[in-house]
Amino acid sequence: MIVPxxxxxxxxxxxxKPPVINQCRTIELKLTKLWHKAVETSLGKGNLARKNExxxxxxxxxxxxxxxxxxxxxxxSNCSHSGKRENNSHIDCGCPREKKIPVLELxxxxxxxxxxxxxxxMQMGSIDYSETKKQIANAKKREQIREREQxxxxxxxxxxxxxxxxxxxxxxxxDIPPINVNATKLSELVDLSLEVxxxxxxxxxTSQELRNLKETPMQVPKWPSHTQxxxxxxxxxxxxxxxxxxxxxxITLEQKKQGAGSTVAWKWCFPRVTPLDSDVDDELxxxxxxxxxxxxxx
Numbered sequence: 001m002i003v004p005x006x007x008x009x010x011x012x013x014x015x016x017k018p019p020v021i022n023q024c025r026t027i028e029l030k031l032t033k034l035w036h037k038a039v040e041t042s043l044g045k046g047n048l049a050r051k052n053e054x055x056x057x058x059x060x061x062x063x064x065x066x067x068x069x070x071x072x073x074x075x076x077s078n079c080s081h082s083g084k085r086e087n088n089s090h091i092d093c094g095c096p097r098e099k100k101i102p103v104l105e106l107x108x109x110x111x112x113x114x115x116x117x118x119x120x121x122m123q124m125g126s127i128d129y130s131e132t133k134k135q136i137a138n139a140k141k142r143e144q145i146r147e148r149e150q151x152x153x154x155x156x157x158x159x160x161x162x163x164x165x166x167x168x169x170x171x172x173x174x175d176i177p178p179i180n181v182n183a184t185k186l187s188e189l190v191d192l193s194l195e196v197x198x199x200x201x202x203x204x205x206t207s208q209e210l211r212n213l214k215e216t217p218m219q220v221p222k223w224p225s226h227t228q229x230x231x232x233x234x235x236x237x238x239x240x241x242x243x244x245x246x247x248x249x250x251i252t253l254e255q256k257k258q259g260a261g262s263t264v265a266w267k268w269c270f271p272r273v274t275p276l277d278s279d280v281d282d283e284l285x286x287x288x289x290x291x292x293x294x295x296x297x298x
Contacts, residue, residue: 002027009064014135015102022064030064061112067101069093071110 002024009016022030034057040046041054072079074088089106101109183189 002031005031005062005064010136013102013105014139016105019066019096019099020101022066027064030062034062060114061109063113065101065109066099067093067095069095069101071101071106071113073107073110 005027006021009021021027037054037057041051069091071089071091074090077090079090089110091101091106093100179190180188
């Protein structure tokens, strides 16, 4: 019963919805009360005045408007605007704005609240049907715009949330310093000594595991060197020792030929190398003689 009733009110004006009209629970209570009066009247209960009041209620509007303020026609109150504007009625209403009766419907509600003899021009949904259609279309358009804006807002919030999650993944190693609002110097505005947070690898370890890693010395594995590399180094050292030995022998022989007092410059044998100390020279000769006795493996 409530759905057809609300449909009739919506046909009159698209703005006839809560809080302009009562909530469904209030309408249900009003209908139940009216139904009890109808049952009592049909059973002959109550006096004649009560019966006439009920019949008058049936001839007038089943008023579910929240605003109960009196509406005056301009013709009745000798208003100066009578006949000069589209709406020929006015109301002195102190209700909140969201509960006020639409201005276009004041004359309509005034006619519905008074007893109408027969079919009049102010019957529900007749005089302003075209205007109601426009209002319904505008209401649907506003609802579509509201839904689109709501979807855009939700998408924007989701994008911002994804960006924040990405930023947390990228910068989770550092603690962003807060701004010091009580700073008196520019250098005190932000603390640039960032605190490095614990890396994700250690967050998955327990305190005991971290303590064991700290106390246990690290075992470095003994990796075997490549045999070919070792052989190449030994060969180069052997060749250098042999070359030094031959050079020393040649110098000694030349000194014997020229006499004990003459000297030969080192650059004759080592034009690109500085002269060697006697100790180093002896070591190279000994290393060369020792390596020449043992054959190197291929």
